[in-house]
Amino acid sequence: MAEFLIKNGFVIDPTQKINGDIADIAIKDDKIVEKAGPGAKIIDAKGKVVMAGGVDVHAHVAGPKVNIGRTMRPEDKLFKSPHAQENYRMEMGFSIPSTFKTGYDYARMGYAFVMEAAMPPLHSPHVHEEIHDTPIIDEGALPVFANNWFVMEYLKNGEIENSAAYCAWLLSATKGYGIKLVNPGGTAAWAWGLNCLTIHDPVPYYDITPAEIITGLIKTNEYLGLPHSVHIHQNSLGVPGNYAVTLESLKLAEGVKARNKFNRDQVMHSTHIQFHSYGGDSWGNFESKAKDVMDYVNSHKNITVDLGCVTLDETTTMTADGPFEHHLNHLNHLKWANTDVELETAAGVVPYVYDKDIKVCGIQWAIGLELALYAKDPSRTFITTDHPNAGPFTRYPRVIKWLMSKNAREETLNTFKHCSKVVDATDIQSIDSEMSLYNIAEMTRSGPAKALGLSHMYGGLGSGLDANVAVFDLNINDMPDDPQKIEDAFLRASWFIKSGQIVVKDGEITNHGNKRTVWVNAKVKENPQVTRDIHDKFLKNYTVGIDNYSVRDYLAPNPYVINVDVEA
Amino acid sequence: MATIKLKPYKTPELYLEGFNISPDVFVGKSPSEIASLEGREGKTRIELGDFFEVSGTTGATASDTNILIDGDCSRVKYIGNKMTDGSITVNGNADMYVGGWMKGGSIHVKGDVDSFCGIAMEGGDIQIDGNAQNYVGCAYRGDWRGMRGGTIHINGNAGNDIGTFMLGGTIIIEKNAFIHVSTHAEGGTVIIKGDVQGRVGGQMVKGDIYVFGNIQYMLPGFKEIGMIEHEIVGEKAMFKHFIGDLGERHPKSKGKEIFGNLYLRAS
Secondary structure, three states, X not given: XXXXXXXXXXXXXXXXOEEEEEEEEEEEOOEEEOOOXXXXXXXXXXXXXXXXXXXXXXXXXXXXXXXXXXXXXXXXXXXXXXXXXXXXXXXXXXXXOOHHHHHHHHHHOOEEEEEEEEEOHHHHHHXXXXXXXXXXXXXXXXXXXXXXXXXXXXXXXXXXXXXXXXXXXXXXXXXXXXXXXXXXXXXXXXXXXXXXXXXXXXXXXXXXXXXXXXXXXXXXXXXXXXXXXXXXXXXXXXXXXXXXXXXXXXXXXXXOOOOOOOOOOOOEEEOOHHHHOEEOOOOOOOXXXXXXXXXXXXXXXXXXXXXXXXXXXXXXXXXXXXXXXXXXXXXXXXXXXXXXXXXXXXXXXXXXXXXXXXXXXXXXXXXXXXXXXXXXXXXXXXXXOOOOOOOOHHHHHHHHHHHHOHHHHHHHHOOOOOHHHHHHHOOOOOOOOOOOHHXXXXXXXXXXXXXXXXXXXXXXXXXXXXXXXXXXXXXXXXXXXOOHHHHHHHHOOOEEEEOOEEEEEOOEEOXXXXXXXXXXXXXXXXXXXXXXXXXXXXXXXXXXXXXXXXXXXHHOOXXXXXXXXXXX | OEXXXXXXXXXXXXXXXXXXXXXHHHOOOOHHHHHOOEEEEOXXXXXXXXXEEEEEOOOOOHHHEEEEEOOOEOOEEOOOOOOOOOEXXXXXXXXXXXXXXXXXXXXXXXXXXXXXXXXXXXXXXXXXXXXXXXXXXXXXXXXXXXXXXXXXXXXXXXXXXXXXXXXXXXXXXXXXEEEEEOOOOEEEEEEEOOOEEEEEOOOOOEEEEEEOOOEEEOOOOOEEEEEEEEEEOOEEEEEEEEEEOOOOOOOEEOOEEOOEXXXXXXX
8 A cells, every 4th residue: 555646637526516626535455545745656648638447337257257268268268368467467358248357347448446237046056156366457246136035925915014124034144235136036037937027027826016126126125225316227228119118217216315324316227228128019110218207207306217228239238037938039040048046136147249230229229328418417327338238348438428419429330331210210420519528527436426425435536435546548628639639548547546556557557456345334223033034945945044144254365344224 | 482491409398389380470580580580389489490590581572482391390389370471391290389360371290289279260271291180170278269260280180179169161071080070160161081989060150060880879960861862072072961950059040040061971
């Protein structure tokens, strides 16, 4: 640990409303401080942009799904795995990179924290092993709850207190971060070969609807006062016309106020909203409903969203939305993996090629960008690609390029075979606005950190925050004419200091850092009924014993535990 | 056409990855520059000059460049990797991945080749005078995009997995093949002049297979629909016409379902 002074950069920090002022950032040990001592190492950031470390609210970067993707797609590594560099581990793969490449590439882009977006509770030990194997970046993981037998039973009976006690137990058993919902009810229905395509389709056997599950988990989340809100992958993902379902689900948050001590305002985070903003009723008349969705989001401050931008790459889709992956496999006839996770969830994996010359892919690309460009409050709209579902996370800089440059959007649009059809089905050509570096900082730093309830650690450059500082080779007063230079700058930071250590210099990894696993320990008062239910289900239904279920401490050897004391 | 000669003088202890042995890479380079091109022996970086004596000249373009490897390359992989033009002749055997991802030009190996000859090839010609091991003209592991174009001609026998995931092009095996021909194919033609043990056309969607000898074990997913006379590679013969694989999905064209065709010479 040491002291650093990052001098004379254009500082961009929405948490302090600083937009490009020339200032110095001082670091002592692993925190940002007001003033550096005389012995501080000077980092010259003159003519460059200085931002906090990035925060990724949603990416699939660790665990069994990701590993199935790696196993079933050796071709993802072909010609994309350079020979190992001295002192550093070999980096492999593109859409499903190896753990080392994942850590390195996020660090090169100046990211400090990444949220693994869907942890199957039963497989949480695997998730944590992979997280531990991913260098540099801090990570958390969201266990999935919305198709869980316990949760569905408690919520059917309106037992929020029991639901909360169970969720708190599961968070601590899996060292999880918050409450993730994936296709509420639909994944459970998939065990019967069915799905829930609206929020009113009953879940077989449980006699509960997705709407009841969503409402119940929002209440559970606010009862517990967790740092993050419910994080929802809605029903009917990827289906033409699904924007109506999306709006209906978002309305479930109406009137609910956030209750927490972590400076979080939203009660629902709706993820990869691009996949949920589709009009039309078939792929033939498929069109964008980005405006309708964003109009709603803009006027409701208790909702945050992330984009899930399609980046026009060959990638690997993977989700706990089992029925969706089955549907996708019937569209593209490629490989398909499917797993049922007893009592809890399911998952599927299918490779997918977002071909710029296919009309639907072009429209999906446009929708992702439109959503961002229609956002009135970028600090509630976060940049993601639902890595790797809509594209790999290493394309964030390209998404930034498209958002910051109308020319870059036009250039891409003009390469489409069905350019005019994409233009007809979307508003992308008529949107002239270009986002600023400040907006980008809101969408990748301050915004997601606040939504995750982590604004006391990440997302800003105020003193007392973690010493995660990225320096990018961009001059805010003299931005490059060639938008490609924006992408290049964000892809490889000039400097990245993570937890007070230089981990990247000139876009190259210099240090394996000291990563942490962030998890939430919500302490509820003893609940004998839930304790007995857990005990019973492990005896009757689970194939594993309860003693073999929890994530042992050695699997998360560098924990950062956020304690939540729940006042009942 | 200018010829640049590589004379092997040392056998690598491990296998040598000669991914730079291609007219596209050699063109415009002097023998000493070619000798300093990168290769790998295991995880060790080597130079081609560590194993080959380089002499002669390269042409002005790849198409004017002929590479003559005058000796045995039994332990050299990736000869002609991704080449687009020109020619390579090997006076001896070659190891795996001869002509892998090749787009054009020609390769002539006067001995045998190991596996993955012409993997994911898109164009050009490969002529093997001896035998080939497995995976002739197949797709890369896991990939659904196999050989798209060009011709692979094996004068001897070939092993298993010929034309897996094939989309186009032609593979000719003059003698016998083992098992798995055109598995998952969606196009292309495989011609086997000798016998095949079995698993011919498994999960085949589209494409053609000709077998002049016997198929010891026929797959149940193929149905005989009649006799047909075809002239193929200069030979006119009567064939039993099978369609399949009936267990696989089949696209429709003009309202008619398209199947893979298996033509077995009537004895």
